[in-house]
Every structure is written in C-alpha cells, then in structure tokens.
Amino acid sequence: MSISEMFSDALAYPFNNIKALLLYVVLGIIVALLGGATIVDFAVAFTTKGVGGAALAGLGIVGVILFVLVVFLVEGYALDIIKYGIERRSDGPGIDFGRQVSNAIKLVVVSIVYYVVPAIITLILSLFLRDWLIAIIGVILFIVFALANFMAKCRLAKTDNLGDALAIGEAIGDISRVGIGNLLITVIVVFVILMIIAFIVAIFMGLNQYLGGIILGFAGVYFVFFYNRVIGLLYSTA
Numbered sequence: 001m002s003i004s005e006m007f008s009d010a011l012a013y014p015f016n017n018i019k020a021l022l023l024y025v026v027l028g029i030i031v032a033l034l035g036g037a038t039i040v041d042f043a044v045a046f047t048t049k050g051v052g053g054a055a056l057a058g059l060g061i062v063g064v065i066l067f068v069l070v071v072f073l074v075e076g077y078a079l080d081i082i083k084y085g086i087e088r089r090s091d092g093p094g095i096d097f098g099r100q101v102s103n104a105i106k107l108v109v110v111s112i113v114y115y116v117v118p119a120i121i122t123l124i125l126s127l128f129l130r131d132w133l134i135a136i137i138g139v140i141l142f143i144v145f146a147l148a149n150f151m152a153k154c155r156l157a158k159t160d161n162l163g164d165a166l167a168i169g170e171a172i173g174d175i176s177r178v179g180i181g182n183l184l185i186t187v188i189v190v191f192v193i194l195m196i197i198a199f200i201v202a203i204f205m206g207l208n209q210y211l212g213g214i215i216l217g218f219a220g221v222y223f224v225f226f227y228n229r230v231i232g233l234l235y236s237t238a
Helices: 003-016 018-047 050-086 097-125 131-159 168-178 180-207 209-235
Strands: none
Touching: 003 018, 003 180, 003 209, 018 050, 018 209, 050 097, 050 131, 050 209, 097 131, 097 168, 131 168, 131 180, 131 209, 168 180, 168 209, 180 209
16 A cells, blocks of 8 residues: 555545544543543632532542543544554444553553653663764664654554563564655654644634634544554555
C-alpha cells in the first residue's frame, strides 16, 4: 500500500464508521465536562469549610477517576483502531471496556519507558562527554526513541502484550522494516493535516464559540480516528 493510498483510506475511515465516530464525540464531550466540573469542584472545595468543602472535594476525586477512565477508554479504543489498520479491516472496533482500559494503562507504561530510557542514557553520557556532543546525541536518541515509540504502540495494538511493546530492539528494528523515509513522510503529512484541521476549527471558534466548541469536539475525535488508522496501515507494510 502506497503512502497516498494509506492517507486516502485513513481520511475516509472515520466517516465509514460514523456510529463509532459519534459515540466517541459524545465521550469527548463527557471528558471535557468532567474535566471542567472537576476543576470547579476542587476550586470551590478549597474555599469552603466543613462538610460542604469535604463533599465537594469528594466529588472532585470522583470526577478525576471518571475522567481518567474515559480517557483510558478512548486511548484503548484508539489502539484497536491501529490493530484494525494493521489487519486492514475497514470496520470499526467494538467497545471492550476492560481490555481497552487495560491496554491504555499498558500504553502509558510504554510511553514512560521509551522517553525515560534515552533521558537516562543522555544523563550517564553527560558525565563523560562535552556539552555540545551530549546535545547532539540527546537529540538523536530522542528522535530514535520517539519513532520507536510509534512502533511499540503498534506492537501493543497488534498483540495486546506489554512485553512485545517493551522489546526496544525489536521496535527500533521495525523502523527500518517500515522505512524511515515512509515514517518521516507520514509524520510530516499528519502534522500538516492537523494544522489544517486546527485552522478550520479556529475559523468556527471566531464565528461562534459554542459552534466552535462542537466543531472542536468532532474534529478532535475525527483526528484520533484518522491518525491511529494511518499508523496501523503504515505498520502493516513492515
């Protein structure tokens, strides 16, 4: 599958799964409302004494838990979109709350590892090398591990196995199998499309903040579907 074919597929994919798209638009709105309500609850709780303050703090904690769960569900669903892309399936994933939240937690662990490891390596090397050389090595390590993190995310989506995702050597090897050129082109094109979507949203926000908010919610979920679909399709070429 060529790069142009992947993007053509990924751009249309959200509209081919309109029910799932609308469902996650609703979940996105819930996330926004929970986040805002939680901030308000904590802010008021700090200025309210006694039982009322404790109750608001309790509501704030419940809001945080629900917020995190919904975010994890969305992230877990995004991993399934990658999996379907790898398998080149055109349908949308179903909701599997337990597995998708579990996979989202695994994804957090994977992301932490892939950004902590280069930081530790850079810190150790800084004890022996000059500052300018460390800066160059640090940038190179960050880029390599950031690209490897893309591959690790795909490996997790494909197998649901944390060990496969944390196989750093294999993930780095996947970069060459996919093709560093294809990977960088994909990243650049995705960024350009993101900027176009952001520009369109900004126009609507300028016309009407409420309409702009609705468009923002829809566009955000659309981008999640599109972005993860194209990652899955790219990994399927490895």
